[in-house]
Amino acid sequence: MSQTPPPNEAPVSSPCRGNILLAEDDPIYRWLLQSQLVKWGYRVVAVKNGLEAWEALQAADAPQMAILDWIMPGLDGVELCRRIRATEQGAYRYVLLLTAKHHKEDVVAGLDAGADDYLTKPFNVDELRARVHAGSRILELQAALIKTQGALQFEAAHDRLTGLWNRGAIVDLLQREALRSMRSGQPLGVIVADLDHFKQINDSYGHLAGDAVLCEVSRRLIEAVRSYDYVGRYGGEEFLIVLEECAAADLNATAERVRHHIAECPVDIGTVQVSVTISLGLVCAIADGPDSLVPEDLVRAADSALYCAKANGRNRAETAPIMSQAGRVGA
């Protein structure tokens, strides 16, 4: 009978509980830990020293949980723990330190270095299982939290109906781009667009049809602008588009593309096809020193141009004079 390393994979019958990095230089403890973890359904990456552990943790799909022996050649458990915490980004790593008996001060140093829990050798396998499961539960909770947080962040910044940026988010983006434009001196384009006679669509076909039109128009807006432009729902049927590094000629071309893409074929709302057009107000701003671009002024100027487009017959784009110099309308 010769020593056979335990398999890395859990038996097919048991569900996979997650991956664990196991760093232990002692062959007996390594074997014992690995065989038990695998038995309990964990997938184990076992290494023999701290440097190998550090290397394994750099992998993109590195385990979220690490069981580290305190004393190892190369890089010991505490130093490794410190490194893990110092470079941590994104998801949290759960670290379980293995310490020797009679070294209570080690435990304090280990926890100070960022370990989540510790286990004293010689440990009982039931205690090992309980502690590893506890860590696993914390990681599962964390994964659920991160998912929820992502969903909340999306909801906080996006319009529920259309999926476009919502008013708060698009105004923030405009502010950010205005600052950037002032630093870079590159022109900034702003478009305020408003669907023509949208109230009639709602009145004739109902609000659900109106919602369907808004969704389809949003899709076409995204298709017509450049991939790095920002499109937000500013109000009911009003949209705000922020175009970075966009000179007047490009801005006009984009606006015309948007107008045409929305008017070219009617929107299918299930029962009928509804013809939709949009009017656009444009402003191209060129920064002339710090504080020269005020987001509110840009929106106001684009709004005035939109008013002209409406007055001049709708389904058209009108351009405000190029803005520069401390937010005043210049030549």
Add this chain to the structure above:
Amino acid sequence: MVANHQVWQRAEALERLGGDEDLLRELCQIFLEESPKLLLTLRQAALAGDAEAVMRAAHSFKGELSYLGAEEATHAARVLENMGHEKDLSGADATLVSLERQVTELCLSMKSARGSRQ
């Protein structure tokens, strides 16, 4: 089996392993294979006067022996570890001899326990 109690605490080790006899048997098997290597490492480190290496090997040994409840051997390993830590290997030879004797007895005891079971 009664004689084994002085060398190692089989029941204690079994309890640590959740009462898993198979696991204990495999653990003993690995110890039988690994302990001669570890003893050799210790002996060479002591001969070379490498306190750091003595400390590391003794520390490993101590962990394994304590798992098996081999108290006297664990003690000897701890003394060696401390010697390495203090960088004073003057009494290492005597302790090493004592550790070797303990480990040899432990291995014999494991082998006889294995024999009686099969």
